[in-house]
Amino acid sequence: EAGVVQSPRYKIIEKKQPVAFWCNPISGHNTLYWYRQNLGQGPELLIRYENEEAVDDSQLPKDRFSAERLKGVDSTLKIQPAELGDSAVYLCASSGASGSLTQYFGPGTRLTVL
Amino acid sequence: GENVEQHPSTLSVQEGDSAVIKCTYSDSASNYFPWYKQELGKRPQLIIDIRSNVGEKKDQRIAVTLNKTAKHFSLHITETQPEDSAVYFCAATFSSGSARQLTFGSGTQLTVLP
Numbered sequence: 001e002a003g004v005v006q007s008p009r010y011k012i013i014e015k016k017q018p019v020a021f022w023c024n025p026i027s028g029h030n031t032l033y034w035y036r037q038n039l040g041q042g043p044e045l046l047i048r049y050e051n052e053e054a055v056d057d058s059q060l061p062k063d064r065f066s067a068e069r070l071k072g073v074d075s076t077l078k079i080q081p082a083e084l085g086d087s088a089v090y091l092c093a094s095s096g097a098s099g100s101l102t103q104y105f106g107p108g109t110r111l112t113v114l
Numbered sequence: 115g116e117n118v119e120q121h122p123s124t125l126s127v128q129e130g131d132s133a134v135i136k137c138t139y140s141d142s143a144s145n146y147f148p149w150y151k152q153e154l155g156k157r158p159q160l161i162i163d164i165r166s167n168v169g170e171k172k173d174q175r176i177a178v179t180l181n182k183t184a185k186h187f188s189l190h191i192t193e194t195q196p197e198d199s200a201v202y203f204c205a206a207t208f209s210s211g212s213a214r215q216l217t218f219g220s221g222t223q224l225t226v227l228p
Contacts, residue, residue: 004157042120042203042218043158056215091157101146101207103216105157 002026004106006092012112018080021109025073025094032069033103034077035091043091043105049075079111087113116141118206120219127194128227135222137204138186144206147180147187148216153200161202162189194226 005024013019025032030051035043046065048056051072060067064083069075079086089108095101117140127133139147148163164171164178164187171178175194180187187206191198201223205216 040221042118042205042221043216044218045215048215102148102160102163105150105159107157 004092004094004104006090006106006109008109009107010110010112012114013082014114015084016081018078019082019111020079021077021090021092021111023075023077023092023106025075025092026096026104029094029096029104030072031095031100032075033093033095034067034075035093035105037089037091037108039088046077082111082113084113087111116144116206116208116215116217118204118217118219120204120222122222123220124223124225126225126227129194129196131194133189133191133194133198133224133226135189135202135204135224136186137188137206137219138184139206139217140185141206141208142182142185143208146207147178148205149178149189150203150205150218151200152203152221158203191224194224196226196228199224199226 007022032049034046037043047060047067049069052069067077089110091108092106093103095103120137145166149161150158151161152158162176162178164180175192177190201221203221204219207216
């Protein structure tokens with residue numbers, strides 16, 4: 001089966017510009033996660049969805065970040081406006097049926113804000 | 115919340131030797147501990163995981179041990195090969211119902227010298 005798909009793989013923008021990342025989880029996976037990974041660090045959770053509901057967004061900077069998963073499948077993470085400190089790799093992950101703990105990661109989007 | 119510390123941050127071993135990476139966690143309620151391998155520019159990939167009702171788990175050259183009393187767990191790689199070179203992340207989570215937030219360690223850069 002296909003893994004978690006993300007696009008774009010790379011994005012370079014100037015500060016104050018908007019940017020959006022897209023994620024398609026593994027088919028049938030109800031839980032979707034967005035992580036941010038700064039250079040030399042482990043991934044940090046931004047938001048978690050159970051189907052279309054955001055059940056944990058406590059670490060999402062809501063002044064500039066937003067996310068949606070309208071039909072409980074694909075998800076989009078948006079930053080508006082981007083700041084220099086937002087440069088990082090944005091990883092999407094998914095896990096299967098309720099009770100499944102294994103998270104499968106996508107390849108990530110490397111964002112560079114100039 | 116959970117806090118995971120990982121040591122060492124870098125580790126160099128000669129091919130064929132063993133490598134050990136250690137992690138400690140703070141939340142005694144954590145009950146699931148995965149290890150991920152991340153090669154440069156690629157997605158984190160699950161290599162082994164352990165639940166709190168098990169003290170040790172092996173998969174070929176890889177093993178993980180868990181000491182719940184001391185709140186630490188370790189990754190052991192035997193007969194290391196150059197292709198084992200990567201960044202390894204430990205993680206911990208308390209899983210109950212819909213609660214499933216992984217907290218990652220800061221990573222260990224493993225280099226296997228030929």
